[in-house]
Amino acid sequence: MRKYLIILLFTGFLPGCHPGYRPTELKYSGYNIQRLSADSAVTAMLRPYAAEVSRKMRDTVGQIPVPIRKELPDGALGNFLADSYLAMARRKFDPSVQMAFLNNGGIRINQIPAGPVLRGTIYEVMPFDNEMVILSVSGAQLQAYLDFVAAEGGGGVAGLTMTISGKKATGVRVGGTPLDPNGTYVMANSDYTVFSGGFVGLKTLPVRRTGYLLRDATIDYCLDFRQRGIPVAVDTEKRIRNVQ
Amino acid sequence: MSSRRRFLRETGLTAAALVLGRPEGFAQAGESAPRKLTILHTNDVHSRLDPFPSDAGSNAGRGGVAARAALIRRIRSEEEHVLLLDAGDIFQGTPYFNMFKGEPEIRAMSAMGYDAGVMGNHDFDAGINNFADQMAAHGRFPIVMCNYDFSGTPMQDRHIPRLIIKKGGIRIGITGVGIELDGLVPEQLCGGTRYLDPITHAAREAEFLKKQKKCDLVICLSHLGDQYKEDKVSDEILAQETGHIDLIIGGHTHRFFDAPRTYVNKSGGKTVVNQVGWGGLRLGRLDYVFGDSGRQRLDNSESIRIEKKAGD
Numbered sequence: 001m002r003k004y005l006i007i008l009l010f011t012g013f014l015p016g017c018h019p020g021y022r023p024t025e026l027k028y029s030g031y032n033i034q035r036l037s038a039d040s041a042v043t044a045m046l047r048p049y050a051a052e053v054s055r056k057m058r059d060t061v062g063q064i065p066v067p068i069r070k071e072l073p074d075g076a077l078g079n080f081l082a083d084s085y086l087a088m089a090r091r092k093f094d095p096s097v098q099m100a101f102l103n104n105g106g107i108r109i110n111q112i113p114a115g116p117v118l119r120g121t122i123y124e125v126m127p128f129d130n131e132m133v134i135l136s137v138s139g140a141q142l143q144a145y146l147d148f149v150a151a152e153g154g155g156g157v158a159g160l161t162m163t164i165s166g167k168k169a170t171g172v173r174v175g176g177t178p179l180d181p182n183g184t185y186v187m188a189n190s191d192y193t194v195f196s197g198g199f200v201g202l203k204t205l206p207v208r209r210t211g212y213l214l215r216d217a218t219i220d221y222c223l224d225f226r227q228r229g230i231p232v233a234v235d236t237e238k239r240i241r242n243v244q
Numbered sequence: 245m246s247s248r249r250r251f252l253r254e255t256g257l258t259a260a261a262l263v264l265g266r267p268e269g270f271a272q273a274g275e276s277a278p279r280k281l282t283i284l285h286t287n288d289v290h291s292r293l294d295p296f297p298s299d300a301g302s303n304a305g306r307g308g309v310a311a312r313a314a315l316i317r318r319i320r321s322e323e324e325h326v327l328l329l330d331a332g333d334i335f336q337g338t339p340y341f342n343m344f345k346g347e348p349e350i351r352a353m354s355a356m357g358y359d360a361g362v363m364g365n366h367d368f369d370a371g372i373n374n375f376a377d378q379m380a381a382h383g384r385f386p387i388v389m390c391n392y393d394f395s396g397t398p399m400q401d402r403h404i405p406r407l408i409i410k411k412g413g414i415r416i417g418i419t420g421v422g423i424e425l426d427g428l429v430p431e432q433l434c435g436g437t438r439y440l441d442p443i444t445h446a447a448r449e450a451e452f453l454k455k456q457k458k459c460d461l462v463i464c465l466s467h468l469g470d471q472y473k474e475d476k477v478s479d480e481i482l483a484q485e486t487g488h489i490d491l492i493i494g495g496h497t498h499r500f501f502d503a504p505r506t507y508v509n510k511s512g513g514k515t516v517v518n519q520v521g522w523g524g525l526r527l528g529r530l531d532y533v534f535g536d537s538g539r540q541r542l543d544n545s546e547s548i549r550i551e552k553k554a555g556d
Contacts, residue, residue: 018415018458019536020458020460020536020537021279021413021414021460021534021535021536021537022460022534022535022537022548023460023461023490023532023533023534023548024533024534024535024548024549025532025533025548025549025550025551026504026516026530026531026532026533026548026549026550026551027530027531027550027551027552027553028503028504028518028528028529028530028531028550028551028552028553029529029531029552029553030520030526030527030528030529031315031526031527031529032306032525032526033295033306033307033308033311033312033315033524033525033526033527034305034306034311035295035305035306035308035311036311036314037311037314037315037318038308038310038311038313038314039309039310039311039313039314039317039355041313041355042309042310042313042352042355042356043310045348045351045352045355046293046294046309046310046348046352049293049340049343049344049347049348050293050294052343052344053338053339053340053343056339056343057339108337109300110301111301112299113299113301115299120338120339121297121299123338123339123342124337124338124339127291127336127337127338127339127341127342128336128369129342129369191430192430195430196427196428196429196430196431197427197428198427198428
Protein backbone atom coordinates (compact mmCIF):
# COMPACT_ATOMS: atom_id res chain seq x y z
CA MET A 1 0.00 0.00 0.00
CA ARG A 2 2.77 2.36 0.99
CA LYS A 3 4.75 1.65 -2.15
CA TYR A 4 1.62 2.06 -4.29
CA LEU A 5 0.94 5.44 -2.72
CA ILE A 6 4.46 6.63 -3.36
CA ILE A 7 4.31 5.56 -7.02
CA LEU A 8 0.98 7.28 -7.44
CA LEU A 9 2.31 10.46 -5.84
CA PHE A 10 5.32 10.39 -8.08
CA THR A 11 3.47 9.92 -11.34
CA GLY A 12 0.88 12.44 -10.30
CA PHE A 13 3.47 15.15 -10.13
CA LEU A 14 5.50 14.17 -13.13
CA PRO A 15 4.98 17.03 -15.55
CA GLY A 16 5.35 14.80 -18.58
CA CYS A 17 2.15 12.96 -17.71
CA HIS A 18 0.03 16.04 -17.63
CA PRO A 19 -2.12 16.51 -20.74
CA GLY A 20 -2.55 20.27 -20.24
CA TYR A 21 -5.63 22.41 -19.99
CA ARG A 22 -6.30 26.07 -20.41
CA PRO A 23 -8.95 28.29 -18.87
CA THR A 24 -11.54 29.05 -21.54
CA GLU A 25 -14.24 30.65 -19.48
CA LEU A 26 -14.41 32.64 -16.27
CA LYS A 27 -17.64 33.57 -14.54
CA TYR A 28 -17.36 35.97 -11.65
CA SER A 29 -19.71 36.52 -8.77
CA GLY A 30 -19.49 37.02 -5.05
CA TYR A 31 -21.44 37.11 -1.85
CA ASN A 32 -22.23 39.65 0.79
CA ILE A 33 -21.67 37.76 4.02
CA GLN A 34 -24.93 37.91 5.97
CA ARG A 35 -25.90 36.37 9.24
CA LEU A 36 -28.37 34.01 7.59
CA SER A 37 -26.72 30.84 8.77
CA ALA A 38 -23.79 30.18 11.06
CA ASP A 39 -21.40 27.27 11.02
CA SER A 40 -21.79 25.54 14.38
CA ALA A 41 -18.20 24.24 14.59
CA VAL A 42 -16.71 27.68 13.96
CA THR A 43 -19.19 29.28 16.36
CA ALA A 44 -18.21 26.78 19.05
CA MET A 45 -14.50 27.36 18.41
CA LEU A 46 -15.00 31.11 18.74
CA ARG A 47 -17.21 31.05 21.84
CA PRO A 48 -14.55 31.13 24.61
CA TYR A 49 -12.64 33.91 22.84
CA ALA A 50 -15.85 35.90 22.30
CA ALA A 51 -16.80 35.55 25.97
CA GLU A 52 -13.42 36.92 27.03
CA VAL A 53 -13.62 39.83 24.55
CA SER A 54 -17.11 40.62 25.75
CA ARG A 55 -16.05 40.53 29.41
CA LYS A 56 -13.16 42.95 28.88
CA MET A 57 -14.43 45.22 26.11
CA ARG A 58 -18.09 45.99 26.71
CA ASP A 59 -17.84 48.65 29.42
CA THR A 60 -18.92 52.17 28.51
CA VAL A 61 -16.04 54.65 28.67
CA GLY A 62 -18.00 57.79 27.78
CA GLN A 63 -20.90 59.45 25.98
CA ILE A 64 -20.37 60.80 22.49
CA PRO A 65 -22.83 63.70 21.97
CA VAL A 66 -23.04 63.70 18.15
CA PRO A 67 -22.04 61.18 15.48
CA ILE A 68 -18.38 61.65 14.55
CA ARG A 69 -16.88 60.54 11.26
CA LYS A 70 -13.51 59.92 9.68
CA GLU A 71 -13.13 62.38 6.82
CA LEU A 72 -10.51 64.08 4.68
CA PRO A 73 -8.96 66.58 5.00
CA ASP A 74 -10.17 66.12 8.57
CA GLY A 75 -13.28 65.13 10.46
CA ALA A 76 -14.77 65.15 13.92
CA LEU A 77 -13.44 61.64 14.64
CA GLY A 78 -9.88 62.71 13.86
CA ASN A 79 -10.39 65.87 15.94
CA PHE A 80 -11.61 63.79 18.87
CA LEU A 81 -8.63 61.42 18.76
CA ALA A 82 -6.05 64.20 18.35
CA ASP A 83 -7.74 66.19 21.16
CA SER A 84 -7.45 63.17 23.43
CA TYR A 85 -3.72 62.87 22.74
CA LEU A 86 -3.11 66.58 23.25
CA ALA A 87 -5.07 66.69 26.52
CA MET A 88 -3.45 63.58 27.95
CA ALA A 89 0.07 64.56 26.82
CA ARG A 90 -0.33 67.87 28.65
CA ARG A 91 -1.90 66.29 31.71
CA LYS A 92 0.46 63.36 32.14
CA PHE A 93 3.79 64.39 30.65
CA ASP A 94 4.39 67.94 29.56
CA PRO A 95 2.07 70.96 29.89
CA SER A 96 3.99 72.73 27.12
CA VAL A 97 2.79 70.35 24.39
CA GLN A 98 1.06 72.53 21.77
CA MET A 99 -0.24 70.10 19.19
CA ALA A 100 -1.05 66.47 18.52
CA PHE A 101 -1.47 64.36 15.41
CA LEU A 102 -2.85 61.12 14.09
CA ASN A 103 -2.25 59.96 10.53
CA ASN A 104 -5.46 59.36 8.61
CA GLY A 105 -4.54 55.71 7.95
CA GLY A 106 -4.29 55.21 11.71
CA ILE A 107 -8.03 55.86 12.14
CA ARG A 108 -9.42 52.37 11.59
CA ILE A 109 -13.19 52.73 11.72
CA ASN A 110 -15.22 55.27 9.81
CA GLN A 111 -17.58 56.53 12.46
CA ILE A 112 -18.63 56.50 16.09
CA PRO A 113 -22.36 57.04 16.51
CA ALA A 114 -23.82 59.33 19.18
CA GLY A 115 -24.40 57.60 22.51
CA PRO A 116 -22.38 55.44 24.85
CA VAL A 117 -18.99 54.47 23.45
CA LEU A 118 -17.56 51.11 24.48
CA ARG A 119 -13.96 50.30 25.34
CA GLY A 120 -14.03 47.84 22.41
CA THR A 121 -14.93 50.66 19.99
CA ILE A 122 -11.86 52.64 21.07
CA TYR A 123 -9.83 49.48 20.39
CA GLU A 124 -11.36 49.26 16.92
CA VAL A 125 -10.72 52.90 16.07
CA MET A 126 -7.10 52.57 17.27
CA PRO A 127 -6.20 48.87 17.29
CA PHE A 128 -2.46 49.44 17.02
CA ASP A 129 -0.26 49.43 20.08
CA ASN A 130 1.14 52.79 19.05
CA GLU A 131 2.88 54.75 21.76
CA MET A 132 2.64 58.47 22.42
CA VAL A 133 5.93 60.25 21.79
CA ILE A 134 6.72 63.92 22.49
CA LEU A 135 9.24 65.96 20.57
CA SER A 136 10.41 69.50 19.94
CA VAL A 137 10.62 70.67 16.36
CA SER A 138 11.68 73.87 14.66
CA GLY A 139 9.13 75.87 12.72
CA ALA A 140 10.78 74.73 9.48
CA GLN A 141 10.61 71.07 10.54
CA LEU A 142 6.98 71.50 11.51
CA GLN A 143 6.22 73.06 8.11
CA ALA A 144 7.90 70.11 6.36
CA TYR A 145 5.86 67.64 8.43
CA LEU A 146 2.61 69.52 7.74
CA ASP A 147 3.43 69.50 4.02
CA PHE A 148 3.60 65.70 4.32
CA VAL A 149 0.22 65.67 6.11
CA ALA A 150 -1.14 67.87 3.31
CA ALA A 151 0.26 65.54 0.63
CA GLU A 152 -1.47 62.64 2.38
CA GLY A 153 -4.74 64.54 2.06
CA GLY A 154 -5.02 65.52 5.73
CA GLY A 155 -5.41 63.68 9.02
CA GLY A 156 -6.31 64.19 12.68
CA VAL A 157 -4.79 67.37 14.18
CA ALA A 158 -5.21 69.27 17.45
CA GLY A 159 -3.78 72.64 18.39
CA LEU A 160 -3.42 74.02 14.88
CA THR A 161 -5.29 74.95 11.74
CA MET A 162 -4.12 74.98 8.14
CA THR A 163 -5.21 75.01 4.51
CA ILE A 164 -4.08 72.47 1.95
CA SER A 165 -3.09 74.12 -1.30
CA GLY A 166 -1.30 72.21 -4.04
CA LYS A 167 -0.41 69.40 -1.59
CA LYS A 168 1.29 71.94 0.72
CA ALA A 169 0.26 73.22 4.14
CA THR A 170 -0.48 76.94 3.94
CA GLY A 171 -1.75 79.51 6.42
CA VAL A 172 -0.69 77.36 9.37
CA ARG A 173 -1.72 78.79 12.73
CA VAL A 174 -0.59 77.22 16.00
CA GLY A 175 -2.90 78.14 18.86
CA GLY A 176 -4.20 80.95 16.65
CA THR A 177 -0.75 82.40 15.85
CA PRO A 178 0.89 82.06 12.40
CA LEU A 179 3.67 79.49 12.23
CA ASP A 180 7.10 81.05 12.80
CA PRO A 181 9.78 79.21 10.78
CA ASN A 182 12.34 80.21 13.43
CA GLY A 183 10.15 79.19 16.36
CA THR A 184 10.23 75.99 18.42
CA TYR A 185 7.16 73.80 18.82
CA VAL A 186 6.33 70.80 21.00
CA MET A 187 4.19 68.05 19.51
CA ALA A 188 2.68 64.79 20.64
CA ASN A 189 2.62 62.17 17.91
CA SER A 190 2.55 58.45 17.33
CA ASP A 191 5.78 56.44 17.46
CA TYR A 192 4.60 54.93 14.17
CA THR A 193 4.50 58.31 12.41
CA VAL A 194 7.82 59.44 13.88
CA PHE A 195 9.86 56.24 13.41
CA SER A 196 8.16 54.05 10.81
CA GLY A 197 5.69 55.98 8.66
CA GLY A 198 6.28 57.50 5.25
CA PHE A 199 7.75 60.80 6.55
CA VAL A 200 11.48 60.69 7.33
CA GLY A 201 11.92 64.25 8.66
CA LEU A 202 11.23 63.43 12.31
CA LYS A 203 13.17 60.17 12.52
CA THR A 204 16.46 61.56 13.72
CA LEU A 205 15.16 64.15 16.21
CA PRO A 206 15.44 63.62 19.98
CA VAL A 207 12.18 62.10 21.14
CA ARG A 208 10.63 61.48 24.52
CA ARG A 209 9.05 58.04 24.59
CA THR A 210 6.19 57.87 27.05
CA GLY A 211 5.34 54.16 27.04
CA TYR A 212 1.71 55.36 27.01
CA LEU A 213 -0.44 53.84 24.29
CA LEU A 214 -2.46 56.28 22.19
CA ARG A 215 -5.46 54.03 22.65
CA ASP A 216 -5.14 54.32 26.43
CA ALA A 217 -4.90 58.09 26.09
CA THR A 218 -8.28 58.13 24.31
CA ILE A 219 -9.84 55.78 26.86
CA ASP A 220 -8.50 57.82 29.81
CA TYR A 221 -9.68 61.04 28.13
CA CYS A 222 -13.21 59.63 27.79
CA LEU A 223 -13.25 58.22 31.33
CA ASP A 224 -12.35 61.65 32.70
CA PHE A 225 -15.50 63.17 31.15
CA ARG A 226 -17.49 60.22 32.41
CA GLN A 227 -16.24 60.73 35.96
CA ARG A 228 -17.31 64.36 35.73
CA GLY A 229 -20.74 63.20 34.54
CA ILE A 230 -20.62 65.04 31.20
CA PRO A 231 -20.44 63.93 27.55
CA VAL A 232 -17.05 63.88 25.82
CA ALA A 233 -16.24 67.24 24.22
CA VAL A 234 -16.43 66.83 20.46
CA ASP A 235 -15.36 69.50 17.98
CA THR A 236 -17.00 69.33 14.57
CA GLU A 237 -15.21 72.42 13.19
CA LYS A 238 -12.79 71.95 10.31
CA ARG A 239 -9.17 72.43 11.37
CA ILE A 240 -7.81 71.54 7.95
CA ARG A 241 -9.41 72.98 4.84
CA ASN A 242 -8.75 72.39 1.19
CA VAL A 243 -8.19 75.57 -0.77
CA GLN A 244 -11.26 76.39 -2.84
CA MET B 245 11.90 22.20 13.13
CA SER B 246 9.57 19.40 14.20
CA SER B 247 6.67 21.67 13.29
CA ARG B 248 8.16 22.12 9.85
CA ARG B 249 8.37 18.37 9.43
CA ARG B 250 4.78 18.10 10.54
CA PHE B 251 3.81 20.72 7.97
CA LEU B 252 5.65 18.90 5.20
CA ARG B 253 4.12 15.62 6.24
CA GLU B 254 0.65 17.13 6.30
CA THR B 255 0.96 18.75 2.90
CA GLY B 256 2.35 15.45 1.58
CA LEU B 257 -0.67 13.62 2.92
CA THR B 258 -3.00 16.22 1.44
CA ALA B 259 -1.37 15.77 -1.93
CA ALA B 260 -1.68 12.00 -1.60
CA ALA B 261 -5.34 12.31 -0.64
CA LEU B 262 -5.97 14.54 -3.64
CA VAL B 263 -4.36 12.08 -6.00
CA LEU B 264 -6.07 9.06 -4.44
CA GLY B 265 -9.40 10.79 -4.25
CA ARG B 266 -9.40 12.02 -7.85
CA PRO B 267 -8.30 9.15 -10.06
CA GLU B 268 -10.38 10.60 -12.90
CA GLY B 269 -7.59 13.11 -13.33
CA PHE B 270 -5.65 10.31 -14.97
CA ALA B 271 -8.44 8.16 -16.28
CA GLN B 272 -9.91 10.98 -18.32
CA ALA B 273 -6.66 12.47 -19.50
CA GLY B 274 -7.05 13.44 -23.10
CA GLU B 275 -10.83 13.61 -23.05
CA SER B 276 -12.40 16.96 -23.82
CA ALA B 277 -15.02 17.00 -21.03
CA PRO B 278 -15.09 20.49 -19.47
CA ARG B 279 -13.27 20.73 -16.20
CA LYS B 280 -14.42 23.23 -13.61
CA LEU B 281 -12.74 24.96 -10.74
CA THR B 282 -14.35 27.33 -8.25
CA ILE B 283 -12.04 29.83 -6.55
CA LEU B 284 -13.29 31.55 -3.41
CA HIS B 285 -11.29 34.38 -1.91
CA THR B 286 -10.99 36.97 0.84
CA ASN B 287 -8.55 39.76 1.73
CA ASP B 288 -7.97 42.21 4.57
CA VAL B 289 -10.32 40.45 6.97
CA HIS B 290 -8.58 42.32 9.81
CA SER B 291 -9.63 40.13 12.75
CA ARG B 292 -13.36 40.54 11.97
CA LEU B 293 -14.40 37.29 13.57
CA ASP B 294 -17.80 38.59 14.65
CA PRO B 295 -20.27 40.30 12.34
CA PHE B 296 -19.89 44.09 12.38
CA PRO B 297 -21.52 45.56 15.49
CA SER B 298 -24.87 47.34 15.50
CA ASP B 299 -23.17 50.77 15.56
CA ALA B 300 -21.23 50.14 12.34
CA GLY B 301 -23.71 51.91 10.07
CA SER B 302 -24.43 50.12 6.81
CA ASN B 303 -22.04 47.29 7.72
CA ALA B 304 -23.94 46.41 10.91
CA GLY B 305 -24.65 42.70 11.16
CA ARG B 306 -22.62 41.88 8.04
CA GLY B 307 -19.57 39.62 7.89
CA GLY B 308 -18.34 37.23 10.57
CA VAL B 309 -16.49 33.92 10.29
CA ALA B 310 -19.42 31.70 11.29
CA ALA B 311 -21.56 33.00 8.41
CA ARG B 312 -18.62 32.82 6.01
CA ALA B 313 -17.85 29.24 7.08
CA ALA B 314 -21.49 28.23 6.53
CA LEU B 315 -21.49 29.79 3.05
CA ILE B 316 -18.23 28.07 2.12
CA ARG B 317 -19.58 24.76 3.38
CA ARG B 318 -22.65 25.21 1.18
CA ILE B 319 -20.56 26.00 -1.90
CA ARG B 320 -18.35 22.98 -1.23
CA SER B 321 -21.46 20.80 -1.16
CA GLU B 322 -22.48 22.16 -4.57
CA GLU B 323 -19.11 22.27 -6.32
CA GLU B 324 -16.63 19.45 -6.49
CA HIS B 325 -13.45 21.44 -6.94
CA VAL B 326 -13.10 24.47 -4.69
CA LEU B 327 -10.01 26.49 -3.89
CA LEU B 328 -10.12 28.93 -0.95
CA LEU B 329 -7.50 31.70 -0.83
CA ASP B 330 -6.66 34.79 1.21
CA ALA B 331 -4.59 37.82 0.21
CA GLY B 332 -3.34 38.95 3.61
CA ASP B 333 -4.01 41.27 6.55
CA ILE B 334 -5.67 38.49 8.45
CA PHE B 335 -4.68 40.30 11.64
CA GLN B 336 -5.48 43.54 13.45
CA GLY B 337 -8.64 45.59 13.82
CA THR B 338 -10.74 44.17 16.63
CA PRO B 339 -10.04 43.45 20.31
CA TYR B 340 -9.73 39.76 19.42
CA PHE B 341 -6.33 40.54 18.00
CA ASN B 342 -5.24 42.72 20.93
CA MET B 343 -6.18 39.95 23.33
CA PHE B 344 -5.31 36.73 21.49
CA LYS B 345 -2.72 37.83 18.89
CA GLY B 346 -4.38 36.09 15.94
CA GLU B 347 -5.03 32.66 17.39
CA PRO B 348 -8.80 32.55 16.70
CA GLU B 349 -8.29 34.12 13.24
CA ILE B 350 -5.89 31.37 12.15
CA ARG B 351 -7.99 28.66 13.79
CA ALA B 352 -11.09 29.88 11.93
CA MET B 353 -9.25 29.90 8.59
CA SER B 354 -7.95 26.39 9.23
CA ALA B 355 -11.45 25.23 10.08
CA MET B 356 -12.80 26.73 6.85
CA GLY B 357 -10.16 24.85 4.88
CA TYR B 358 -8.16 27.69 3.36
CA ASP B 359 -5.73 26.33 0.78
CA ALA B 360 -3.18 29.17 0.93
CA GLY B 361 -2.54 32.69 2.18
CA VAL B 362 0.01 35.48 1.89
CA MET B 363 1.31 37.89 4.55
CA GLY B 364 -0.07 41.42 4.64
CA ASN B 365 1.71 44.28 6.41
CA HIS B 366 -0.59 44.01 9.44
CA ASP B 367 0.22 40.35 9.86
CA PHE B 368 3.51 41.65 11.30
CA ASP B 369 1.69 43.77 13.90
CA ALA B 370 2.42 41.55 16.91
CA GLY B 371 5.85 40.75 15.48
CA ILE B 372 7.00 38.23 12.90
CA ASN B 373 7.64 35.71 15.68
CA ASN B 374 4.00 35.88 16.70
CA PHE B 375 2.78 35.26 13.15
CA ALA B 376 5.15 32.31 12.78
CA ASP B 377 4.07 30.92 16.17
CA GLN B 378 0.36 31.24 15.37
CA MET B 379 0.85 29.52 12.02
CA ALA B 380 2.93 26.78 13.65
CA ALA B 381 0.34 26.15 16.34
CA HIS B 382 -2.92 26.63 14.41
CA GLY B 383 -2.26 27.02 10.67
CA ARG B 384 -3.33 24.14 8.47
CA PHE B 385 -2.63 26.06 5.26
CA PRO B 386 0.66 27.34 3.83
CA ILE B 387 1.86 30.93 3.56
CA VAL B 388 3.05 31.35 -0.01
CA MET B 389 5.47 34.22 -0.63
CA CYS B 390 8.23 34.74 -3.17
CA ASN B 391 9.42 38.31 -2.54
CA TYR B 392 10.18 38.38 1.17
CA ASP B 393 13.61 37.07 2.10
CA PHE B 394 12.85 35.56 5.49
CA SER B 395 16.39 34.24 6.04
CA GLY B 396 17.20 34.15 9.72
CA THR B 397 13.62 34.90 10.75
CA PRO B 398 11.10 32.44 12.21
CA MET B 399 9.20 32.56 8.90
CA GLN B 400 12.14 31.03 7.05
CA ASP B 401 10.74 27.52 7.58
CA ARG B 402 7.10 28.57 7.70
CA HIS B 403 6.58 29.83 4.19
CA ILE B 404 6.95 28.39 0.71
CA PRO B 405 7.68 30.37 -2.47
CA ARG B 406 5.21 28.37 -4.55
CA LEU B 407 2.61 25.67 -4.26
CA ILE B 408 1.02 23.29 -6.74
CA ILE B 409 -2.48 22.02 -6.06
CA LYS B 410 -4.23 19.48 -8.25
CA LYS B 411 -8.01 19.65 -8.40
CA GLY B 412 -10.01 17.47 -10.76
CA GLY B 413 -7.04 16.97 -13.05
CA ILE B 414 -6.25 20.68 -13.21
CA ARG B 415 -2.84 21.75 -12.01
CA ILE B 416 -2.94 25.06 -10.19
CA GLY B 417 0.27 26.89 -9.39
CA ILE B 418 0.19 29.47 -6.63
CA THR B 419 2.74 32.06 -5.58
CA GLY B 420 2.41 35.18 -3.46
CA VAL B 421 3.82 38.70 -3.08
CA GLY B 422 3.89 41.17 -0.20
CA ILE B 423 4.19 44.93 -0.04
CA GLU B 424 7.29 47.07 0.61
CA LEU B 425 7.76 47.05 4.39
CA ASP B 426 9.98 50.13 4.76
CA GLY B 427 7.89 53.14 5.80
CA LEU B 428 4.92 50.87 6.51
CA VAL B 429 5.89 48.28 9.12
CA PRO B 430 8.08 49.14 12.14
CA GLU B 431 11.49 47.57 11.70
CA GLN B 432 11.47 45.70 14.98
CA LEU B 433 8.32 43.84 13.94
CA CYS B 434 9.86 42.61 10.65
CA GLY B 435 12.70 40.75 12.35
CA GLY B 436 15.07 41.40 9.45
CA THR B 437 12.68 40.39 6.64
CA ARG B 438 14.02 41.73 3.35
CA TYR B 439 11.59 42.95 0.72
CA LEU B 440 12.53 41.92 -2.81
CA ASP B 441 11.13 43.20 -6.09
CA PRO B 442 7.71 41.57 -6.49
CA ILE B 443 7.65 41.85 -10.29
CA THR B 444 10.85 39.94 -11.01
CA HIS B 445 10.21 37.34 -8.32
CA ALA B 446 6.57 36.72 -9.19
CA ALA B 447 7.45 36.63 -12.91
CA ARG B 448 10.12 34.01 -12.26
CA GLU B 449 7.84 31.86 -10.09
CA ALA B 450 4.94 32.12 -12.53
CA GLU B 451 7.10 31.16 -15.50
CA PHE B 452 8.52 28.21 -13.55
CA LEU B 453 5.03 27.06 -12.56
CA LYS B 454 3.65 27.36 -16.07
CA LYS B 455 6.61 26.18 -18.15
CA GLN B 456 8.48 23.73 -15.94
CA LYS B 457 5.66 22.49 -13.74
CA LYS B 458 3.03 22.60 -16.51
CA CYS B 459 0.44 24.32 -14.39
CA ASP B 460 -2.84 25.02 -16.19
CA LEU B 461 -3.60 28.05 -14.07
CA VAL B 462 -1.14 30.28 -12.23
CA ILE B 463 -2.41 32.40 -9.36
CA CYS B 464 -0.53 35.12 -7.52
CA LEU B 465 -1.81 36.12 -4.09
CA SER B 466 -0.90 39.76 -3.66
CA HIS B 467 -0.88 42.27 -0.85
CA LEU B 468 0.54 45.01 -3.08
CA GLY B 469 -2.70 46.96 -3.55
CA ASP B 470 -4.73 47.25 -6.76
CA GLN B 471 -3.44 50.58 -8.12
CA TYR B 472 -1.97 53.89 -7.02
CA LYS B 473 -1.95 57.44 -8.30
CA GLU B 474 1.71 57.74 -7.39
CA ASP B 475 4.51 55.66 -8.87
CA LYS B 476 4.26 52.54 -6.74
CA VAL B 477 4.12 48.87 -7.66
CA SER B 478 0.58 47.48 -7.67
CA ASP B 479 -1.48 44.58 -9.00
CA GLU B 480 -2.15 46.64 -12.12
CA ILE B 481 1.58 46.81 -12.80
CA LEU B 482 2.22 43.21 -11.72
CA ALA B 483 -0.42 42.04 -14.19
CA GLN B 484 1.07 43.92 -17.13
CA GLU B 485 4.77 43.46 -16.36
CA THR B 486 4.70 39.66 -16.02
CA GLY B 487 3.83 37.04 -18.59
CA HIS B 488 2.46 33.93 -16.93
CA ILE B 489 0.09 34.93 -14.15
CA ASP B 490 -3.53 34.13 -15.00
CA LEU B 491 -5.09 35.48 -11.84
CA ILE B 492 -4.09 37.94 -9.12
CA ILE B 493 -6.05 37.73 -5.89
CA GLY B 494 -5.39 41.17 -4.43
CA GLY B 495 -5.71 43.08 -1.19
CA HIS B 496 -4.31 45.95 0.90
CA THR B 497 -6.30 48.78 -0.70
CA HIS B 498 -9.63 47.49 0.71
CA ARG B 499 -11.24 47.94 -2.71
CA PHE B 500 -14.60 46.37 -3.44
CA PHE B 501 -14.38 45.44 -7.12
CA ASP B 502 -17.69 45.39 -9.00
CA ALA B 503 -16.07 43.08 -11.51
CA PRO B 504 -12.60 41.61 -11.92
CA ARG B 505 -10.21 43.81 -13.91
CA THR B 506 -8.49 42.37 -16.93
CA TYR B 507 -5.08 43.36 -18.27
CA VAL B 508 -3.05 42.21 -21.24
CA ASN B 509 0.10 40.60 -19.89
CA LYS B 510 3.56 40.34 -21.41
CA SER B 511 2.70 37.09 -23.18
CA GLY B 512 -0.25 38.77 -24.85
CA GLY B 513 -2.69 36.81 -22.72
CA LYS B 514 -5.14 38.01 -20.12
CA THR B 515 -4.36 38.49 -16.46
CA VAL B 516 -7.37 38.91 -14.22
CA VAL B 517 -7.26 40.86 -10.93
CA ASN B 518 -9.90 40.67 -8.25
CA GLN B 519 -10.27 42.10 -4.72
CA VAL B 520 -13.20 42.01 -2.27
CA GLY B 521 -12.89 45.00 0.05
CA TRP B 522 -12.14 44.21 3.67
CA GLY B 523 -13.49 43.03 7.00
CA GLY B 524 -14.86 39.73 5.69
CA LEU B 525 -17.85 41.62 4.28
CA ARG B 526 -17.64 39.75 0.98
CA LEU B 527 -16.47 36.44 -0.39
CA GLY B 528 -15.23 36.57 -3.97
CA ARG B 529 -16.08 33.77 -6.36
CA LEU B 530 -14.49 32.92 -9.70
CA ASP B 531 -15.74 29.90 -11.64
CA TYR B 532 -13.28 28.67 -14.25
CA VAL B 533 -13.97 26.25 -17.05
CA PHE B 534 -10.97 24.55 -18.65
CA GLY B 535 -10.63 23.18 -22.13
CA ASP B 536 -8.18 20.62 -23.40
CA SER B 537 -5.18 22.46 -24.77
CA GLY B 538 -3.61 19.30 -26.16
CA ARG B 539 0.09 18.74 -26.46
CA GLN B 540 0.83 21.84 -28.48
CA ARG B 541 -0.02 24.38 -25.83
CA LEU B 542 -0.12 27.88 -27.25
CA ASP B 543 0.77 29.85 -24.20
CA ASN B 544 -1.86 32.45 -23.40
CA SER B 545 -2.52 33.11 -27.06
CA GLU B 546 -6.10 31.94 -26.91
CA SER B 547 -8.47 34.21 -25.14
CA ILE B 548 -10.55 33.44 -22.12
CA ARG B 549 -14.17 34.56 -22.05
CA ILE B 550 -15.03 36.51 -18.92
CA GLU B 551 -18.56 37.31 -17.86
CA LYS B 552 -20.76 37.85 -14.86
CA LYS B 553 -22.31 34.70 -13.46
CA ALA B 554 -26.05 34.70 -14.03
CA GLY B 555 -28.21 34.94 -10.95
CA ASP B 556 -25.71 36.75 -8.73
